[in-house]
Amino acid sequence: MGKQMTEMLKGTLEGIVLAILSRRPAYGYEITTRLREMGLTDIVEGTVYALLIRIEQRGLADVERHPSEKGPPRKVYSLNAQGQAYLEEFWQTWSLLTAQLKQLHEGEE
Amino acid sequence: MGKQMTEMLKGTLEGIVLAILSRRPAYGYEITTRLREMGLTDIVEGTVYALLIRIEQRGLADVERHPSEKGPPRKVYSLNAQGQAYLEEFWQTWSLLTAQLKQLHEGEE
DNA sequence: ACTGGTACATAGTAGCACAGAGTAGTCGCA
């Protein structure tokens, strides 16, 4: 992946994953797949798992183990109230930043 | 500053500063002031200077020293061709990311 | 037996913004 994208993802990837979880519960492998489908093709599996563990430890999501037809059991994450609040805060911060960048970009020439 | 904003700025602050420089040359203290004016009130001086040094070392900007009426001489940075190209790449990456997040945000509920 | 897909985990690395402190020059004021 481009280095620029890598750096930009710091701080946003977390929000992206939380947003995915806010729609419906999901597990790591599934999330990785979905990220790839939506164009974030080069996100590494290990990154997602590490992120999910962080999310769990901060109490933003609850975890349940579900047996899988294939391979080891899945760890299904579902966003809880605290996670929802955190996500809303994320969207606020994000819209602030985009507004500022938009202003910069438009006034460019 | 909020921790979320701090993390989001990783990778974007560089682009922001380059965008400021693309309008007209500027020096560190001036850039800090301008960032504060545009709402990024809590960005630390040291961060900006460190970023400028990085920009210089990568050859994205040229530097000239100008004596100041007040205080030590200013280091005036001006974006060069390479920096301009890098900035354009930044905008592309940025618009890609915003498009993906917009999609996620709108399809939320 | 072997390959490939599913699913999770982790040790080490690099990059970035922040905290905090320091260095220097100029000016105004008591």
Place this chain on the structure above:
DNA sequence: TGCGACTACTCTGTGCTACTATGTACCAGT
């Protein structure tokens, strides 16, 4: 003369994040 306020730049150390590169484990199809 001494002090604070403002301008302007520099540096060390810390914490957080995504990546690299592996490894583990389970199952299906050939």
